[in-house]
Amino acid sequence: MADAVSHADAGELLLDIRNLKIEATVYPPGEDPRQVTIVDGVSLKLHKGKVLGLIGESGAGKSTIGLSSMGYGRGGVKITGGEVILNGRDILKGGMSGLRKLRGREVCYVAQSAAAAFNPSHRLMDQVVEAALRHGTATRKEAERRAVELFRKLSLPNPETIGRRYPHQVSGGQLQRVMTAMALCSEPDLIVFDEPTTALDVTTQIDVLAAIKDAIRDTGVAALYITHDLAVVAQVADEIMVLRHGKLVEWGKTRQIIKEPRQEYTNALVSVHEIEHQEKPPRDTPILSVKNVTAAYGGSDVKVLKDVSVDIYAGQTLAVVGESGSGKSTLARAITGLLPPENGTIEFAGRKLSARLDDRKRDDLRELQMIYQMADVAMNPRQTVGTIIGRPLEFYFNMRGRERDARVAELLDKIEMGKGFVDRYPAELSGGQKQRVCIARALAAKPKLIICDEVTSALDPLVANGILNLLLELQSEEDVAYLFITHDLATVKSIADSIAVMYQGTVVRYGPKSKVLEPPFDDYTDLLLRSVPEMEIGWLEKAIEGRRMESAGN
Amino acid sequence: MLNLRRIPLSAWVGLILTTLFVFCAVFAPWIAPYAKGQIVGDVWEPMSGQHWLGTDNLGRDLLARMIYGARTTVFIAAMATALSFSLGAILGFTAAVVGGWFDTLMSRFVDLLMSIPTLIFGLVVLSVLPSTILTLVLVMGILDSTRVYRLSRAVAVDINVMDFVEAAKLRGEGRMWIIFREILPNALSPLVSELGLRFIFAVLFLSALSFLGLGVQPPDADWGGMVKENKEGIVFGIPAALIPAAAIAALAISVNLVADWVLNRTSDLKGGRSGG
C-alpha cells in the first residue's frame, strides 16, 4: 500500500474516500459570485472500529470532509469530484434515496452545539430513537431500552427518566452526551463527531470526552473525530490526519503525529503552547490594587464577585483563570468602572479610582486600556485602521495631521503590520490582524495597564500564539502590565507572572505563578489543572482517575 | 465606490421612475399642457391627441391635473416623511443612548400610539381638526414617527451594546461622538431604506385620506383626491379614476425598488467600503 500509514494490522475497510473535491459558491458583497474550493484532492481510509482524528485550523475543510461521508453539504457546498466508498459502494452514486437510507443508519452525526441540534419541541427520548424507528432497525421498545442503556453507559444522571425531559431542561454537557447516545442508538458503523466538546467548559469537556471514548470502545463503532485541538484528539484517535486549506498535510498514527511530526506545519501545531517565559518576582508597590471588591448586576442579591482582592505590578502579568460564570469578566468590568462595585476599593497608580466610569479622570481612562475577545466587534466597521488607532492619539494627546500619522505608522510597525494597512477597514483584515490593531489602539494611549479579556480564545492556535508572543514583546518594551482573563490554562502557563484562580465569584487561589501551579492544590485548582488536555496518550484515563472533585457540569 | 454596472435592473427602473415623478412635481407649471384647474372640454372625454389622458369629471385636462397632483402628493408626503423621520430618529437614538426613565417613558407612549391603527387614529383626530395641508403633514408625520422611533431605537440599541461602543465609552468619549461617529454611520443603511418605506406609507396614507374626502380639499387635488372625483365614472366604464390610482401604485413600487436595493447593498456591519 502506498499510503503514508501501514494498515497491516487493520481490519475490514469501512470508509474509503478517494480524491475528494468539494466546492462552494460564495457571494462577496459588491462582487460577482464565484466558486471556491473548500476541499482539494483529499483521500482517506477508515477501518471498522477505528477512530480517525481530523485536525486543522478554521477553513481547513475538516467538517466538510466529515459530512461528505454522509453525502451532505452544508449551505451551498457541493461535492464536485472524487468517490466516497462506504461499506463497498460509492454513496455519491446512490442518489438522494440512497443517502437517506444510510444517514442515521450506517453513519450518524454528533454536532458541536447539541443545544441547537435538538428540536426544542420534542422530548429527548423521541429524538434519540427516531432514526432507529425510521430505518426499522428496532421496535420502539427495543430502541428505548437501548437508549436507556446508552444513557447509563454515558454516565448521564437518572438514565431511566432523562429521556422524558426536553432539551432545554438538561445542561450543555449532558445534552452533548445525549446526542452521542442518539448517534449510537441506531447502531451505526460510523459516527462523525464534529467538535463535540469545543463549546464546553474545560472541566465538563473531560467528562464528555471520557464518555465518548468509552462508548466508542464498548460498541466497536468507527469514528471520524473532528477538532482543532490536538491534545483532545490524541486521547481518542488511533490515527490523525492534519489538514490545511482543504489539503492533506500529514496522516499517521496518533503517537507518530504528536511525538514525531514529519511536516513543519504539524510540528508548529504540536509545539504551539511552548512559549518560554521567565516569571518576574513581585515589586514593592502594585500598579493596580483591587481590595475586597464585591459586585452584583442591577442590585440583584446574587453577588457575581465576592470579596475579591488581587494586585498587579508594573510590567507584569496577572492571569485570572476560571470557567464560565466564575466572575472573571465581571472583575474586568468592575475595574474599568462599567459595573461599579458595591463594596471595596480599587487603587491605580497610587490613586483611588472612582467606582463609576463617568466620574473618572481622563488620565485614569488613558492609563487603563482594554482589549476584547472578539476583535471584529471591538472596532467600528465604518472606520479605517488609521482612524481606529489615531483616535486615542487625538483624544488623549491632541495629536493632529502629520504628527499623528507618523505615530500611527510607528504603532503599526510595533504590531508587525505595514503602513499599507492605514486605509483598510476591519472587514478587510484577518482575525489575527484585527486583534493586532486592537492592541495598537490600546498602546496608542500609552497605558500602564491593559486588560486582556480572552483575547486569544477566538483565534486559531498558531495565530493566538503569535498574539501572545507580541504581547510579551510589547510588555518588555513598554513596561506595561496585563490583567489577562482566560479560561485556558495553557495560555496562563505561557505568559503569567502571577495567577488568580476564580470559582463562583471568589478567588480560590492566588499568588506567583510558580506557587499557584505547585502542589498542594485546593480541590478546584486541582480539578482545573487536571482537566487541561495534555498531548500525551493515556492522559485522559489518568486525569479522570486522579480527580478529587466532580466537575461543575454534573 | 458606486459601480453603475452593479445596479440591478429593478433598481434602475425604480430610480428612473422616481426621478420622473419628482421631476413632474418640481416643474409642474412648466410641463403641464394646460393651466391648473382650467376647463378645456367636455366631461370625461376619452384619450385623444388633444388630451392624452382624456378629461376629468369637470372637463379639465387629466394629464395637466395629474402633473399638478404629483406636486401635491409628493410635496405633502415628503414633508410628512421629513417630520416623521427627524422626530422618530432623534427621539429613538436619544432613548437608546440615554436609556433610563426617558427611554421607558418614550417607548411606552409609542407602544400606546401604535396600539391604535394609524388610519383609525388619523380619522379620529381629523374629525376635530381643520383639513389644511399643515394639519395633514402634522398628523401624518407624528403618527408615523412611532415606526421610525421603534426602528432607530432598535438599531441603536443593537449597536450601543457592541464592544466598539464600549471601547469608546472607556476612552472617555462624549455622548455626541458616540451617537454621531460610532452609532450613526452603522445605522445609516437600514435608516435610508426605511426612509423610502416611510415615504411610500405617507403617499398611501395621504391618498387614502383624500380618497375618503378627509385629505386635500377641492379645488386642489392630490392623486387620491382625483380618484374620489372620478370614481363615479367607473360604473359607466370610464377609467379616469384608475389613472391616478395607477400613478400612486407606480410611485410606491418605484420607491420600493430603490429602497430594496439600498437595503440589500449594505445590510450588515461587515462591509466597510460599501457604505461609502
Next chain:
Amino acid sequence: MSPIVKLVAQRIALGVLLLFAVSVLIFAGTQILPGDVAQSILGQSATPEALANLRQELGLNDPAIVRYFNWLGGVLTGDLGTALTTRQEITATLGPRLWNTLFLAFWAAIVSVPLAILLGLLAVRYRNGPIDKAISGFALASTSFPEFFIGYLLVFFFAVKLQWLPPISTVYDGMPFLDKLRAIVLPATALVLVVLAHMMRMTRAAILNVMQSAYIETAELKGLSALDIIRRHAFPNAIAPIVNVVMLNLAFLVVGVVVVEVIFVYPGMGQYLVDHVAKRDVPVVQAVGLVFAAVYISLNIIADIAAILANPRLRHPK
C-alpha cells in the same frame, strides 16, 4: 401557578390596561385638541346663544376629566352615546354594521389565510426559484397598491366590463345568505389581495427561519424524508410564528376594511366612521374608533398568547 398561566394572564391584563389607555387617548384626541366641537357642528355662522346651548347640551362646560368618566361609564355599560347629527343611539346603529364588517372580514380571512400559508410554503419549498421570485414580485406590487386601485380595477373589469358581479355591495337584513355572499365577492377579493402579500411574506420568513435551524439539519442527517422533516420537526416549531403572523395580518385586515367599504358602499363600520368624520360627529367617531382599537388590540393579544403557548421552554419549565 404555572408560569405559562401567569404569562397569559399578564398579557391579557396588559391588554385591558392598554384598552383603557387607548380610550383616554381617543377621548383626548377629540376633546383637548384645538377646534370647538359646537362650532364645527353649527358652522361659522352660528349665533353665540346657539353655541352656548349646544355646549350645555353636550356637557362641554364640564371639566374634561368628568366628561371622560361619564363617557367611559357609558361605554362600560354598553351605551356609546347619541349621534349628534342623527340623534340616534350609537349602540343600536353600530351593532348591525359591526356584524356586517365582521362578516366581510371573516370571509376575506377564510380565503386569505390558507392561501397565504400555502403560497408561503411554496415559496420556501422552491426558494430562489421562479415561483419564489414571482411570489415576491407579486408581494412587492401588492404592498405598493393602494386599496382603491385594487378595488376599482376589480369593479371596472368584473362588474362593468364583464358584468359578473354587482359594482356596489348592498346587503340588508333578511337578505338570502347566498345573495349576501355574492354581494361581498368583490370587496372580499379586494381585502384578500390587500393582506395576502404581507401575510405570505411573513409566513415565508417564519418558515425559513425554522428550516435553517440546526435541528432541521439533524433530522436530515437521520435520513428522514422531506415530508417527515416538515411534519415532525419544522411544523411544531413553525406553528407559533405562523399563528402570530396570521393574527397580526387579521388586525391589518380590519383596518383595510375602512377604505374597501367606502369603495363598494358597503354598510359596515368603516363607512359609518368615514361618514361621521366628514360630518364631525364626535361621539360616533369616538365610539367607532374605540371599537376598531378594541378589535385590533384583541387580535394582537391573541397573537402574543399563541407565541407563549407554543414555546416549549415555557410549556415545560425546568
